[in-house]
Amino acid sequence: MEEPDMGIPPLFRCPISLDLFKDPVTLCTGQTYDRSSIEKWLSSGNSTCPVTMQKLHDSSIVPNTTLRHLIDQWLQINCSHGYDLDYFQTVDDSFVILKHNLQSKESTFETKVEALEKVLALSENLPFENCPLIQLDFFQMILELALENAVESSNFEDNLMFVEKALSCGLKLLPFSDLGTLNMLKEDESKFTNFLILFKKGTFFIKKSLCHFILTISSSLQLKELLSMLGKSKILIQELLHLIENKLDGSEESIRALYALSSLDQNREVIVKESAVKALITYIMNTPKCLLYRSFLAPIMAMKTIETLLVVQSAKEEVLNHPNGVSEIVKMVFRVSSDNEASESAVNCLIILCQDLMDAREEAICCGVLTKLLLLLQSQCTERTKNKARMLLKLLRSMCTGDQKQAF
Incomplete structure (x- = not known):
């Protein structure tokens, strides 16, 4: 008998505990939590929804009987095939531990690198066999880790090595993740700044990886504002053109990224002002x-x-x-x-x-x-x-x- 393709479905998990719902209840914001988790949250003096952070105008909680019924059905189907909750919990626990090792401030640099290598190995089997990587939103966490390590320090070279591994994982997870996550660059000025720092001072591998992210951003309507922000960044355009004009490693990826950025009318003036046409003609001439x-x-x-x-x-x-x-x-x-x-x-x-x-x-x-x-x-x-x-x-x-x- 084949093993199931995934662990616990993400809709069956409490956003607070990440465990399978035992008693799902819904707030006035429409978000569902396990009763024990949300009651603990509210009893601690919080008056907002943990996921949306909206102010709760009504503190009542309503049992989500539909979701509870769906979870019961899912458990019955898997039990009939010889799998119980312990099996899924065991599968998922290993991913939870992996995520904890990456997020914890107590984890050593070596532990985090080892965790990234495991994620990279696991992501080779996507999209089906390792769906907990998607369910537990490893993509957002790994992208945030990459951006956090853009800050220059005494061990900046080690940071760049870490960023390379993180971006490798991110590119593997990207096709199966919520692209809206990339809007973190638009919503957080420090993350946008760190993105530009990585493009300016990162390795060629990092620059090529970031070009792939730009291409993905250009393909999504929900990321149009972010694409506009990137296209108006003189630092980014100058770095792309430097790679193109000098035919450095990553020049081909840079041309594709520049084409993606120029797809927006409002970006073209900035791109042209940085002598992009001259750089592109020079590239063609020297090919x-x-x-x-x-x-x-x-x-x-x-x-x-x-x-x-x-x-x-x-x-x-x-x-x-x-x-x-x-x-x-x-x-x-x-x-x-x-x-x-x-x-x-x-x-x-x-x-x-x-x-x-x-x-x-x-x-x-x-x-x-x-x-x-x-x-x-x-x-x-x-x-x-x-x-x-x-x-x-x-x-x-x-x-x-x-x-x-x-x-x-």
Whole structure:
């Protein structure tokens, strides 16, 4: 007989004791607690709900018979399969102890590192076999521990090693955790500050890990305000661009993070002001041709990011002022690759530039854009890309002099 996939379901646990409900009761806030736990809380002089911290306008408690019935059913089903409460309690106790070792101020540094290594090993079996990691909200606790260790001290190097392990665990747990937890960065100024400190002074591994968190933040509507905060941080943008422009370890992750941040209109002005377009063009220019002319993700994402930023007028001027700005975009119009994304983004960039800037049109023509577009139209690219290419050809022709039109 197979063992159950998880321990005690989270809805069956008292938020105060973390134990299985024995006598669940509900407060006026709608939160449910075990009777003994909440009565102890109230008798200690507290007048708020422990979970929501709302003021209790009514101190009465109501038995939650529905939840009690569900727990009884769950116990009966598992007992019929040969599992009793002691089995689940034993399974869960090991996770509770693990969490205690990480949270306790009395735990040594070595004990906490060992606990993180155990969490990392256990998280390899997610999403099913070790659900107590999710039920007991290890993600929030581990993320808080990582941020707490961002503070510089005499053992800062040890702290960074600890942060690396914590972020490794966090990334494993992230897909199965409540993304709203990341709003702690928005709600607590010190945590946001520590996030930036880690990005500025952390190892390359830490910076790459934080880039993954930024990508996750950009994918959630409930984290839109946090994404805006991150995108307006000059410190963060400068660090991302430093990695990109110098092609350091983590530059590819940084490009994806920058693209995610630029998805919000309100972030683009700040990103452009930090010379992001120049850094991205430099990155594309310095990418070896053997990679540029294959389906290589980083240059494609760099081009897509430039396209996104060109809604800002100063970004267009930055392309034009870069010695290789227009020519590098022209080179990306037609690549020997089965991937059309870079070509489409490059064509879109040129459409935006050529509509507004006569110098951009002239430079694009001098750089051989007409030949590139004709090759693109004869390739097996998507119909949408071909339509964009025709649009650019028409735009260039309409703005050419009589002699230049001969080229068409």
